[in-house]
Amino acid sequence: MIPKEQYARADAMMGLAEAASGIFAPILAGAVYGIIRLGGIMAIDIVTFLIAITTLMLVHIPQPPVSETGKAAQGNLWQESLYGFRYIFARPSLLGLQLVFLAGNFLTGIAYTLLTPMLLSRTANDELAVGGIQSAFGIGGVIGGLMLSAWGGPKRKVHGVLLGWALMGIGTALFGLGQSVIVWFAVAFLSSVFNPLVNASNQAIWQAKVAPDVQGRVFSTRRMIAQVTGPVGTLIAGPLADNLFSPAMMPGGTWAGSLGWLVGVGPGAGMALIFVICGVLTILIGLYPYSIRVVRDAEIILPDHDVEPATQ
Numbered sequence: 127m128i129p130k131e132q133y134a135r136a137d138a139m140m141g142l143a144e145a146a147s148g149i150f151a152p153i154l155a156g157a158v159y160g161i162i163r164l165g166g167i168m169a170i171d172i173v174t175f176l177i178a179i180t181t182l183m184l185v186h187i188p189q190p191p192v193s194e195t196g197k198a199a200q201g202n203l204w205q206e207s208l209y210g211f212r213y214i215f216a217r218p219s220l221l222g223l224q225l226v227f228l229a230g231n232f233l234t235g236i237a238y239t240l241l242t243p244m245l246l247s248r249t250a251n252d253e254l255a256v257g258g259i260q261s262a263f264g265i266g267g268v269i270g271g272l273m274l275s276a277w278g279g280p281k282r283k284v285h286g287v288l289l290g291w292a293l294m295g296i297g298t299a300l301f302g303l304g305q306s307v308i309v310w311f312a313v314a315f316l317s318s319v320f321n322p323l324v325n326a327s328n329q330a331i332w333q334a335k336v337a338p339d340v341q342g343r344v345f346s347t348r349r350m351i352a353q354v355t356g357p358v359g360t361l362i363a364g365p366l367a368d369n370l371f372s373p374a375m376m377p378g379g380t381w382a383g384s385l386g387w388l389v390g391v392g393p394g395a396g397m398a399l400i401f402v403i404c405g406v407l408t409i410l411i412g413l414y415p416y417s418i419r420v421v422r423d424a425e426i427i428l429p430d431h432d433v434e435p436a437t438q
């Protein structure tokens with residue numbers, strides 16, 4: 127529907143809409159909860175959902191022409207369901223990009239599951255401070271989306287993906303190192319500024335390389351690969367913090383003497399150490415693929431879907 131040169135800008139605007147809703151929806155919910163209670167809020171959710179679906183039904187969305195790739199994807203339900211896996215695994219560059227997201231989502235899943243309990247532990251259960259820090263994520267996402275919409279992202283989108291992950295890793299580590307609300311607010315804002323850069327750059331690469339008539343099958347598989355480890359990280363975060371890191375970072379704990387200078391000692395220090403470790407590993411996840419050509423040069427190795435292959 128739009129020129130491929132504008133993919134990153136359009137994807138940034140989509141991320142901007144999601145981030146904006148993350149700012150205003152909680153505020154509105156808090157304002158009307160006392161009046162309409164949870165049932166009223168759920169009713170609003172259903173009505174707005176129906177409005178969105180009705181809008182999509184009324185808008186004409188042109189269907190892409192059938193490509194040679196699309197013809198090769200045709201088959202029975204089982205074959206078409208597995209086509210996305212075959213497509214990605216046959217292209218090491220796309221697989222490499224997905225492994226970056228798989229590993230990154232796993233680490234951020236561990237860390238950010240612990241964000242609220244860590245902040246509450248380190249602020250003496252200051253819910254107002256925690257709410258402000260959560261809002262900073264949404265504000266940063268909006269600013270990042272606006273900036274990327276105006277800029278369009280780097281010429282080589284892979285830099286937006288890899289450097290973006292490295293920058294988000296720095297933000298994750300700083301969450302653990304910080305010990306004041308001002309620092310956490312600033313880190314939340316700056317970390318979320320880079321999130322649209324990562325997602326929009328990655329989306330632009332895939333939109334340019336994958337034929338439009340098979341994007342549904344390929345993109346659904348791609349998202350599953352990228353997100354499959356997220357719930358695993360969420361599941362292990364609590365036991366990891368409760369049974370290992372938190373006891374070890376309490377006064378007199380196993381690691382308190384050697385690592386207390388880094389994240390402090392006491393309530394929340396163990397979870398802060400998890401943030402630091404996950405952040406450092408996320409930085410490596412962003413930088414290490416620069417040593418792997420199939421990932422570093424993914425945009426060069428893979429032809430755009432609308433470029434005819436050279437004849438011999």
